[in-house]
Every structure is written in structure tokens, then in C-alpha cells.
Amino acid sequence: MGTLLEAIERGSVIGVLGAADAVLATKQLAERQTQALNAIRELHERETTLCIECADKWPCPTIRAINEAGA
Ligand SMILES: [Zn+2]
Known part of the structure; x- marks a missing residue:
């Protein structure tokens, strides 16, 4: 789980x-x-084309970081 923690x-x-x-x-x-x-993903839910949590374009950097970690 080192990779995820690093992410x-x-x-x-x-x-x-x-x-x-x-x-x-x-x-x-x-x-x-x-x-x-799951907790992070729940915070960073998609609302139309934006992330609810960071108001960034979906997928937001947080979700992308998780996805990049392959988790
Ligand atoms: Zn987000």
C-alpha cells in the first residue's frame, strides 16, 4: 500500500x-x-462536469491521483 500512501x-x-x-x-x-x-471518492463526487469537493473539472486532481496510483 506504499503507492497509495505516496499518492x-x-x-x-x-x-x-x-x-x-x-x-x-x-x-x-x-x-x-x-x-x-471510498471515503475520498465520496467527498469528491461528480456534479455534472465538476467535482463537488474541489469545484475542479471532473476528474479532479484528487481522483486522478487515486487513479494514477492504480487503486
Ligand atoms: Zn475533487
């Missing part, structure tokens, strides 16, 4: 993940990777 940390560093996202994800990662991913 989360990278997202925090470049600012695409909010502090709440990173804390939640890291905490839940210890318990279950899938739950952490």
Missing part, C-alpha cells in the same frame, strides 16, 4: 488534497485501503 502524501504536498482528506485517508488506510478510497 495521498503527494496530493497533500501539492495541495490537491485538503487536510481533512489526508488525515481521513491516512487514518483509514491503516484499517482498510478500500474504505479510505
Whole structure:
């Protein structure tokens, strides 16, 4: 699960993940990777062509980071 954790940390560093996202994800990662991913994906839901959480174009950088990690 190193790859996913790296993706989360990278997202925090470049600012695409909010502090709440990173804390939640890291905490839940210890318990279950899938739950952490679902929690993030629930926050970053699609609303028409935008992400609800970051108001960025869907897929937003957070979702892309997760997808890039292959998770
Ligand atoms: Zn988003």
C-alpha cells in the first residue's frame, strides 16, 4: 500500500488534497485501503462536469491521483 500512501502524501504536498482528506485517508488506510478510497471518492463526487469537493473539472486532481496510483 506504499503507492497509495505516496499518492495521498503527494496530493497533500501539492495541495490537491485538503487536510481533512489526508488525515481521513491516512487514518483509514491503516484499517482498510478500500474504505479510505471510498471515503475520498465520496467527498469528491461528480456534479455534472465538476467535482463537488474541489469545484475542479471532473476528474479532479484528487481522483486522478487515486487513479494514477492504480487503486
Ligand atoms: Zn475533487
